[in-house]
Amino acid sequence: MLWNIADFQTLPLTAAECQPCVLPSGLLSTSLTELFPDARDPKAALAGFLLLQGHWDASHQISQDVPTAEGSYWHAIAHRIEPDAQNAGYWFGRVGDHPIFAAILAEAQTCLSSSKTGWRLKDEWDPYLFINWCDEARGLPGSKKDRLARQIQRLECDHLFAWCTVKIKGL
Secondary structure: OOOOHHHOOOOOOOHHHOOOOOOOOOHHHOOHHHHOOOEOOHHHHHHHHHHHOOOHHHHHHHHOOOOOHHHHHHHHHHHHHOOOHHHHHHHHHHHOOOOOHHHHHHHHHHHHHOOOOOOOOOOOOOHHHHHHHHHHHHOOOOOHHHHHHHHHHHHHHHHHHHHHHOEOOOO
């Protein structure tokens, strides 16, 4: 099954804003290899898919049991959205330096270049700084910071979902 991430909803900054879509019947009883053929991390891909579809609880339940950096990453995002900054920070600590960080940094720099929000990135992607930005943006609904945080969060999730679902060469 191929997924077009552009069809997924925009992730909210709080779990309370999540509007779960109706999942196709039988989706969760379908094998992970059928849902995400040749994926690098099919269980993490499922956690990401569910989060992107607004199913915060289901995504959280799955991601907390995925013992990979990607599982920890989805779990961290879920706690950032909850919002529980301290717990999100703990799970980002378990992620470590993820290979998608450079791409997120580059795209976030592009987003920030014309935003005039006063936010400044470091030389490397800093998920802890982004937790703080999301916390700040939640207090400013509809603002430039709110829109920017949502935009950066979406690009972060796009990269992570693609990383989880990409075919690993040689397998």
